[in-house]
Amino acid sequence: MTWRRSWQNQAWNYGRRGLRAYGARRAPPLPLEQKTPALLSSARMILSRNAFASVSSAKFFELTNPYFTKKCYFSSDAWVDLPVGVIVEVPLAQTGEGIAECELLKWFVQEGDEIQEFQPLCEVQSDKATMEITSRYNGRVSEILHHPGEIVKVGETLLKMVVEESSTPTMSADDKDNITFVKSDICDSSHEILLSNKDNIGGALSTPAVRNLAKQYGVNINDIHGTGKDGRVLKEDVLKYITTKGIFREPSASSQETLVEQLPIKEEKSSYTFSVDGWHYEDSTVSLRGFQRSMVKSMTMAAKVPHFHYLEEINCDALVELKAAFQSENSDPQIKHTYLPFLIKSLSMALSKHPSMNSSFNEESHEVILKGCHNIGVAMATPYGLVVPNIKKVQSLSILEVTKELSRLQQLAINNKLSTEDISGGTITLSNIGAIGGKFGSPLLNLPEVAIIAMGRIQKLPRFADDGNVYPASILNVNIGADHRVVDGATVARFCNEWKLLIEKPELLLLHMR
Amino acid sequence: MSTISQARSIGLPLMNIVRFKGAPILHQLYLEEQLLRTSSENWCVINDGTNIPTIVMGISGKPSELLEVRSVLQDQVPVVRRFSGGGTVIVDHGTLFVTFICNKNAVPGVQPYPQPIMSWSSTLYNEVFQGIGHFHLRENDYVFGNRKFGGNAQSITKNRWVHHTSFLWDYEARNMAYLKLPMRTPKYRLARDHEEFVCRMKDFLSREAFIDRTLKAVGTQFSVRPIQSEASSVPHDATFQHSTTMLTKQELEAALPSQSETYELQRF
Numbered sequence: 045m046t047w048r049r050s051w052q053n054q055a056w057n058y059g060r061r062g063l064r065a066y067g068a069r070r071a072p073p074l075p076l077e078q079k080t081p082a083l084l085s086s087a088r089m090i091l092s093r094n095a096f097a098s099v100s101s102a103k104f105f106e107l108t109n110p111y112f113t114k115k116c117y118f119s120s121d122a123w124v125d126l127p128v129g130v131i132v133e134v135p136l137a138q139t140g141e142g143i144a145e146c147e148l149l150k151w152f153v154q155e156g157d158e159i160q161e162f163q164p165l166c167e168v169q170s171d172k173a174t175m176e177i178t179s180r181y182n183g184r185v186s187e188i189l190h191h192p193g194e195i196v197k198v199g200e201t202l203l204k205m206v207v208e209e210s211s212t213p214t215m216s217a218d219d220k221d222n223i224t225f226v227k228s229d230i231c232d233s234s235h236e237i238l239l240s241n242k243d244n245i246g247g248a249l250s251t252p253a254v255r256n257l258a259k260q261y262g263v264n265i266n267d268i269h270g271t272g273k274d275g276r277v278l279k280e281d282v283l284k285y286i287t288t289k290g291i292f293r294e295p296s297a298s299s300q301e302t303l304v305e306q307l308p309i310k311e312e313k314s315s316y317t318f319s320v321d322g323w324h325y326e327d328s329t330v331s332l333r334g335f336q337r338s339m340v341k342s343m344t345m346a347a348k349v350p351h352f353h354y355l356e357e358i359n360c361d362a363l364v365e366l367k368a369a370f371q372s373e374n375s376d377p378q379i380k381h382t383y384l385p386f387l388i389k390s391l392s393m394a395l396s397k398h399p400s401m402n403s404s405f406n407e408e409s410h411e412v413i414l415k416g417c418h419n420i421g422v423a424m425a426t427p428y429g430l431v432v433p434n435i436k437k438v439q440s441l442s443i444l445e446v447t448k449e450l451s452r453l454q455q456l457a458i459n460n461k462l463s464t465e466d467i468s469g470g471t472i473t474l475s476n477i478g479a480i481g482g483k484f485g486s487p488l489l490n491l492p493e494v495a496i497i498a499m500g501r502i503q504k505l506p507r508f509a510d511d512g513n514v515y516p517a518s519i520l521n522v523n524i525g526a527d528h529r530v531v532d533g534a535t536v537a538r539f540c541n542e543w544k545l546l547i548e549k550p551e552l553l554l555l556h557m558r
Numbered sequence: 559m560s561t562i563s564q565a566r567s568i569g570l571p572l573m574n575i576v577r578f579k580g581a582p583i584l585h586q587l588y589l590e591e592q593l594l595r596t597s598s599e600n601w602c603v604i605n606d607g608t609n610i611p612t613i614v615m616g617i618s619g620k621p622s623e624l625l626e627v628r629s630v631l632q633d634q635v636p637v638v639r640r641f642s643g644g645g646t647v648i649v650d651h652g653t654l655f656v657t658f659i660c661n662k663n664a665v666p667g668v669q670p671y672p673q674p675i676m677s678w679s680s681t682l683y684n685e686v687f688q689g690i691g692h693f694h695l696r697e698n699d700y701v702f703g704n705r706k707f708g709g710n711a712q713s714i715t716k717n718r719w720v721h722h723t724s725f726l727w728d729y730e731a732r733n734m735a736y737l738k739l740p741m742r743t744p745k746y747r748l749a750r751d752h753e754e755f756v757c758r759m760k761d762f763l764s765r766e767a768f769i770d771r772t773l774k775a776v777g778t779q780f781s782v783r784p785i786q787s788e789a790s791s792v793p794h795d796a797t798f799q800h801s802t803t804m805l806t807k808q809e810l811e812a813a814l815p816s817q818s819e820t821y822e823l824q825r826f
Contacts (some may be wrong), residue, residue, distance in 0.1 A: 140673040147618055164716050171674040172644040172698045173712035174617055408694050409704070416748070418783075469745075 080528040090323055129206035131186060136168065136196045139175055144464045145197045146170040149191050157185045161273050166202065171356065183207040199334075250277040258282050335429030346488040350528045353486055354536045358544050360502050363387075366550050370443075383502070384422065384476060385446040387547065391474065391497070392418040392438040394543035401539050402471045404492040405530050412494075412530055421470035421490060422450065424457045424478065432490055433462050434470035478502065478520070487525045495526040497535070520547075571600060571664050573780035575773065578605040580722040583612050583649055584638050586657075587802040591641045593659045594713065594720050598799065602776055603722075604823040606765060609648040611733055613637045614724075615713060619646055622721055622739065622813040630736050631810055641801035642720060644698075652728030652758075654765060656772060658721045663764030665779065670719050672712055679710070679721050685775040691762045697744040700725075704746060705757035727768070765785065 075138040136146060145166035153165055164176040187204040190196050235485035250258075250265060255275055258265040261282065268285045272275035331339060363383055370381040395402045395418050404413045421434035433453040435446060456462045473490045485498025505516040526536050548550055579585065586605050593601050612635070613625060619639055621627055624646045630637060631781035635648075647653075657680070662670040668678045687693035700708030700723065704732035712719045747755050759768065766809050774780055 140671050145670075149617060162716065169616070169618055169643040171672065172642075172676075172710055173714055174641070174643040175672070175714040177715050178716050409692070411704075413746075413748075453748075 074244050077372075129183065129208055132181060132183070132205050132207045133197050133201040134165070134203050134205055135201050137177070139168075139170060139173075139199050143170045143198065144197050144410060148192055148194050148196050149174060149201070150192050151188060152176075153185050155185050155188055159183055159185060168196070175354040177202070179205070180205045182206060240531075249274055254279050254282060260360055261286050335426070339430055342491060343488055345491050349489055349491065351489060351525050352528045352533065352536075354524045354526065354533065354540060355526070355542050356522050356544060357482065358520045358522060359507070359548050361521045361548075362503075362550050364518050379444075379447055379449060379451070384474075385443050385450055386550070387472065387499070388422070388435065388438055388446050388450070389441070389443045390550075390553065391420060391472070391543055393546055393553065394539055395472065396439060397542055398535065400531055400535055400541035401495045401526070403494050403530060404471070405494060405527060406492075413509055415471040417469075419469050419471045420488050421473035421492075421493075422453070423473060424454065424476040426457045426460065428460045431457055431462060431467060432473055433466040433471060435456060436469065436474075445500070472496070474499065483524050484521050485525065489527060494530045496525045498523045498525070561781045568763070570781040571661075571780065572603050573600045573660075573664075573776060573782050574602070575776070575782050575784045577784070580609045580651065581608050583608045583614060584609070584653075584802065584804055585613045585637075586655060587614075587638065587640050588800050589799055590659060590720055590722065591713075591802055592798050593717065594641075594718055597659070598661065598718075600661060600664050601657075601778065602780075602782075603654040603659070604759060604767065604769060606657070607651040607727075608649050609651070610651060611635060611648060611730075613646065613648050613736060615639045615646045616644040617641060617801065618643070620813070621810055624738055625810075625813075626736055626738060627810055627813045631761055631807070631814075632756075632769070633736075635736055637805040637810060640711070640802050640804060642711040642722065643712040646710065646737055647709060647724050647752050648729075648733045648736055649724055650730065650733065652726070652730070652760075654725040654759070654768065655805050656723050656725065660719060660721075662717050662719065670714050670717075672714070675712060675714075675719055675721050678711065679723070682775050682779070684707075685778065686771045687762075688766070696746050697771040699744060701746075702757055706747075706755060707759050708759050720782075725759055725768070727765055729758065731757070752787075761767070 063470045100370050105293075139146070140510065147170070149167040149169050151166045153163075159165065159181065161182050162178045165179050166177050168177060169175070183205040185203055189201055189203055196202060217369075249272075249377060255265055257279060258268065258277075262476055263282065263285060265277055265282070268277050268281050271281050272278045273369045303345060334521055360383070363386060366386060367381055367383055374381060399414045400412065402415050402418055404415060405411075406413065417436060418438040419434040420434050420438050421432040422431045423430060435441070435449045435453070435454070438446060443450070453462070453466060456466065470490065470493060472493055473496045475485060475487050475496065475498040477485045481501065483498065483500045484504070487496040487498040489496050501519045501525075503520050504516045505518070505519045506514045509515050522540070524540055565723065576721075576808065578587075583605075586603065586608070590603060593603075613630065615621070615624055615637065617640065621630075626636065629635075649655075665678055668674045676695065676698060680706075683695075683700060684693065693700065693702055695701075695708070697702070698710055699706040706726075708725045709721050710721065710723050720795070727815070731753065739751075763771075
C-alpha cells in the first residue's frame with residue numbers, strides 16, 4: 045500500500061525514541077556537577093507539604109539549625125555525601141469536573157528511577173479517557189503507592205519522590221494542592237481556559253498559577269528570568285524576582301483582570317515579613333480545598349438560577365409527641381430518635397403527590413426530568429465544610445430505616461469518609477440549619493435539584509387554639525427555595541400544604557401506609 | 559479551492575485526513591495509537607463501517623463483567639481491547655468511526671483534558687448536525703434528543719490526544735445481546751433498556767452526507783490535507799508496541815467461571 049508521504053520512516057525513528065519513554069527504563073543519571081549541595085537558605089525551606097509557609101521567628105531559627113534540617117532530609121544516592129533531596133508526595137491531580145477518582149492503568153517508572161520534569165510517570169483512566177500523568181519535578185522515585193488496577197481518589201498520593209534541592213522551592217510552592225490547583229484551574233471553567241490561552245500569547249512560558257502570582261505582585265512576567273525547562277518561569281523565579289526588587293508588600297487583589305471565577309491561589313505567606321515583636325497582624329490566606337472548593341463552584345452556579353422563596357410555619361406539637369413516643373419505646377441504645385427522619389419521610393410522601401418538586405432541569409434541552417427516586421439530601425456541617433449526602437429511595441424506607449441511614453451518613457460525614465455514591469444522585473435537599481440556630485433560612489439550590497428546604501429551630505411560641513385560648517405551640521419555620529424556571533408559587537404552596545398536613549397530623553401517614 | 563477559502567486556511571493548523579471503508583477495527587486502532595505516539599501532526603481518521611462485527615472494550619474492560627462470554631465464544635465474535643478508556647461497543651458495517659488525533663496546542667483554547675476536548679468535539683459536531691435531529695452532547699455521549707447515537711473515548715498523553723467516536727449509523731439489535739448492561743451507565747439513561755436508549759443515525763442522514771459534513775466542519779478549523787490509502791492494509795511498524803490487543807480464546811474462556819458463579823448465586 046502506498047502513502048503519499050513517507051511518514052513511515054519518520055514513524056520508525058519516532059517509534060524508537062518513543063519506546064525509550066514508554067518502557068520502564070532508568071533515565072541516564074544526572075552528571076555530578078548538576079547536583080547542588082543542600083543550601084540552607086532557610087527562608088524558603090519547607091520541610092513537609094503540610095507545613096504552612098507562615099514562618100514565625102521561632103521557626104526561622106529552627107530552620108537555620110543544621111541538625112534540625114539534616115534529620116528531615118533524605119537521599120537514596122549512596123555516593124553523594126551531602127543530603128540533597130526532600131521527599132515529596134505526588135498526588136493524583138484533578139483532571140476534570142466531577143472526576144473524583146481514576147483507575148491506575150500502568151506505571152512508566154519504577155522505584156529508584158531518575159525522573160525529569162514533565163516526564164510521564166503513569167497512565168490513569170477516568171470515565172472515557174486514559175491520561176498520562178507527568179512529573180512536576182526532577183528527582184527520583186522513592187516509593188510507588190498504588191498498583192495497576194487500583195482505584196485512586198483525586199488528591200490521594202500516587203508515589204513519593206526525592207526531589208532535588210534546586211527544585212525544592214518549586215516543591216514547597218507547588219506541593220500537592222498547587223498541582224491540583226493548576227490542573228483544575230484549567231479544567232474548571234472556560235474563563236480559566238481563556239486566561240491561559242490569552243497568556244500564551246504573552247511570550248514568557250509559565251503556568252496560569254504563576255502568571256496570576258506575578259500579576260498579584262504587580263510584576264511583568266516577561267521581566268522574570270525563567271529557570272524551568274525551556275526557560276519556563278516557575279513560582280520560585282517570581283518570588284526570587286520580588287525579593288531582589290525589594291517588593292515586600294502583600295499582593296493586592298488584581299482589579300485589572302475581571303475573571304468571573306477567581307480561584308484563590310495557595311499563597312506562600314511571604315517569609316520575609318515575619319514580625320519582630322512576635323504578634324501577627326498580617327492577613328492570612330486560606331486556600332479553599334475539598335468541600336469548600338466545591339461549594340464555591342456549586343453556589344456560583346446556583347446563583348445563576350432564578351430562585352424564589354416560600355415561607356411557612358408548621359405546628360410541630362404532634363411531632364414532638366411522636367418523637368417522645370418513639371424514644372420511650374426505643375429498646376435499641378444505638379438508635380437516637382430525632383425529628384429529622386419523620387420530616388424526611390413525610391417529605392417523601394408529599395413528593396409522591398407533587399413530583400415536579402423532585403425533579404431536575406436540563407437547560408440545553410428544556411426538559412424537566414421527574415426523578416423516580418426520592419433521594420433526599422440532608423445538609424451537614426462538618427469540620428471539613430458543608431456536605432450534602434442523600435438517603436436513597438426514601439419512598440421505600442420506613443422511618444426507622446431512615447433513622448439508621450441518617451446516622452450512618454452522619455458518622456461518615458464527621459470522619460470525612462463519605463463516598464461519591466453518598467453525595468451524588470440527590471433529588472431534593474433538607475437543610476436543618478435550625479439545629480445550630482436561626483428562625484429562617486434562605487437557602488440556595490443544590491443544583492441540579494429544583495427545590496431546597498431550610499428549617500429553623502423549633503420554638504415554643506404562643507398561638508391561638510380553636511377555642512380562642514392562647515397555648516404554647518412548638519413552631520417550626522420552613523423556607524422552601526425553588527427554581528422558578530420549573531415550579532411556580534402555586535405548586536410549591538400546594539406541596540408545602542401537603543407536607544405541613546402530614547407533620548401536623550401524623551396519623552394521616554397511616555392512610556398511605558403500605 | 560477559491561482564493562478566499564485558500565486565504566482563510568492560511569494560518570490554520572494542518573489536519574491530515576485518512577479515509578477508510580470497511581477497514582478492520584483492529585487495524586484502525588493500531589494506526590490511531592501509532593499516530594498518537596509517533597507522529598507530531600494532526601490527523602483525522604474516518605472509517606466508513608468495519609468489515610466484521612467485533613466487540614471493542616475500553617482499556618480496562620473485563621470480559622466477565624461486560625460480555626455474555628458464552629455466546630461470544632460460541633459465535634466466535636472477535637473481542638478487542640483498545641488503548642483508550644471508556645466503555646464497550648459492538649461494531650460492524652453499520653458503524654461509522656471518526657477519530658481526531660491532535661497535538662495539545664492544535665485547537666486554540668482547548669486544553670488537553672477530557673472535558674475541554676469533549677466540549678470542543680461537540681461544537682464541531684454541532685456544525686455537522688446543524689438543523690438535523692436535536693443534536694447535543696449529553697454527559698459523554700452524542701444524542702439526538704435523549705437517545706444516544708455516538709459514543710466517545712479518549713487517550714491523552716503528555717503532548718497529544720486522541721478523541722474517537724463510534725457512530726451508530728445502523729446496528730443489529732441481536733448483536734447487542736453479546737453485551738451485558740454495563741455497571742456504570744450515564745445518568746440520563748435512567749432505566750431504559752438498549753432499544754429505548756439508542757437510535758440510528760440513518761434515520762437522520764445518509765453516510766455520505768455525514769462524512770461530507772464532517773469534513774466540511776473540520777475544514778473550518780483546520781487546513782485539511784487528504785491522504786490517500788488502500789483500505790485493506792495499514793502500515794504496521796514492527797517495533798511499535800501496541801496497547802490495543804485482540805483477546806485470545808483462552809483469555810475469554812478464563813472469564814467464563816466467574817460469570818457462571820455469579821449466575822449461580824443469583825438463583826438463590
